[in-house]
Amino acid sequence: GTWGSDKLNASRQENPFMMTWVPGAARHSVPNMTHGEGVYLFDDKGNKYLDWTSQAVCANLGHDVPKAVVDAAAQQMATLPFVYGGIGMTEVRTRLNQLMSEILPGDLRAAVYPSSGAEANEAGIMMARRFTGRQKIITWYRSYHGATANAGAATGDFRRWYGSDEVPGFVKAFNPFPLFFNHGGPNATEEESVQAALNMLEEQILNEGPDNIASIIMESVVGAGGCLVMPPGYMQGIRALCDQYGILMHVDEVMVGFGRTGKLFGFQNYEGVMPDIVSSAKGISSAAIPMSMTACNAEIMDFFEDKPLGWGSTYQAHPVAMAVAYENIKYLIENNIVGRSANMAPLFEACMQKLANDHPSIKQYRAIGMFGCFDIQDTNGANPKLQHEAAHQAFHKYKQAYIENGLVGLHRYPHIHCAPPLSITEEELIDGFQRLDRALDVLDDALGF
Numbered sequence: 001g002t003w004g005s006d007k008l009n010a011s012r013q014e015n016p017f018m019m020t021w022v023p024g025a026a027r028h029s030v031p032n033m034t035h036g037e038g039v040y041l042f043d044d045k046g047n048k049y050l051d052w053t054s055q056a057v058c059a060n061l062g063h064d065v066p067k068a069v070v071d072a073a074a075q076q077m078a079t080l081p082f083v084y085g086g087i088g089m090t091e092v093r094t095r096l097n098q099l100m101s102e103i104l105p106g107d108l109r110a111a112v113y114p115s116s117g118a119e120a121n122e123a124g125i126m127m128a129r130r131f132t133g134r135q136k137i138i139t140w141y142r143s144y145h146g147a148t149a150n151a152g153a154a155t156g157d158f159r160r161w162y163g164s165d166e167v168p169g170f171v172k173a174f175n176p177f178p179l180f181f182n183h184g185g186p187n188a189t190e191e192e193s194v195q196a197a198l199n200m201l202e203e204q205i206l207n208e209g210p211d212n213i214a215s216i217i218m219e220s221v222v223g224a225g226g227c228l229v230m231p232p233g234y235m236q237g238i239r240a241l242c243d244q245y246g247i248l249m250h251v252d253e254v255m256v257g258f259g260r261t262g263k264l265f266g267f268q269n270y271e272g273v274m275p276d277i278v279s280s281a282k283g284i285s286s287a288a289i290p291m292s293m294t295a296c297n298a299e300i301m302d303f304f305e306d307k308p309l310g311w312g313s314t315y316q317a318h319p320v321a322m323a324v325a326y327e328n329i330k331y332l333i334e335n336n337i338v339g340r341s342a343n344m345a346p347l348f349e350a351c352m353q354k355l356a357n358d359h360p361s362i363k364q365y366r367a368i369g370m371f372g373c374f375d376i377q378d379t380n381g382a383n384p385k386l387q388h389e390a391a392h393q394a395f396h397k398y399k400q401a402y403i404e405n406g407l408v409g410l411h412r413y414p415h416i417h418c419a420p421p422l423s424i425t426e427e428e429l430i431d432g433f434q435r436l437d438r439a440l441d442v443l444d445d446a447l448g449f
């Protein structure tokens, strides 16, 4: 091992590469990971980190790929590594389609298997536009849908501002539970607030012209935007509005699908809600390979029997990716990973509640299944782009403490996401929250509490 840190730093200097959502120079400060084991990652300096966000909320089985998945990938590569979807059918696609039809509720069926969440949304947007003959898509401000042009334009958070803001055809709506105001007035009940939010959305639909709106795209539980769980009745209300105006309901399950919320799909937390289009990625392969899926109902599937979808990608339905997804999903089922996520939820939430109570720097939290988010106490925290100098310096110190306490994960000020691998043990989970507890002590101090 001469690949030590001096050599590594020299290499990062001489062979620069770009980071994605942070400046390129950040490459100098990210650890050089060498291997993974269970919920842990190890770097070249011998540090061991507990993966507190399953990377980008995708490595849901931690960092050991089940043997059956590895074997299936190797076997697929050895027998039939690649067939382009437009040229040939494969046995693995038949098998995966069959499995999907068993696990997808209602008449939802897997239509295409792209390689990323953004592409799964692009395919879903194309389906909706061509099926309805309408162009506009309604999405939420507090949302993230990916970084291709349309997925970026569908995105509500600041990442849209970099270059997708001028893409036509997207209309932004407010999420039903703004963090800092109440739709229904200061004394409204939750039910009244939900109805007010739905009324506001209907007003928006009417003013955009219902006949112009192809779909409403929403995350069933908003992920990067802060683990926002829909209030009771809201998703049912969206379904009803969609039915009333012939708008398709497209649910983005990219982050929370495949067990994160304690249900296989996040929308299954809302009784009786059946989307028309579902996009999914991340957990479909537990990050072992780039893979995603767009599913749709039977009517949409039938519609495209005699028309092209009008969307494609070289690696759509890649046999190796499908072999990995098939074995991964089988593993999730056989090891009851979704049930495990549901069973861990009370402990998970109790730990979140304790930290929220103990740390004045935390304003509030939300949790569902094995997914949670704290909001940092900060008057400007509602706006991720408002650079609140003091808070940012404090956040920097917190991030430092986070890594010094042996945690690694995504950071999205003013949120603190908690999304460890679904395979985590109770002891490891408690240990993770204790590490976070120590990092939050530093945040409390840094914010002057």
Ligand code: PLP
Binding pocket: 056, 115, 116, 117, 118, 119, 121, 144, 145, 146, 147, 219, 223, 224, 252, 253, 254, 255, 256, 281, 282
């Ligand atoms: N949709 C949601 C809800 C996501 O959380 C993400 C990624 O974080 C995406 C879409 C985009 O997925 P990808 O990065 O694989 O394109």
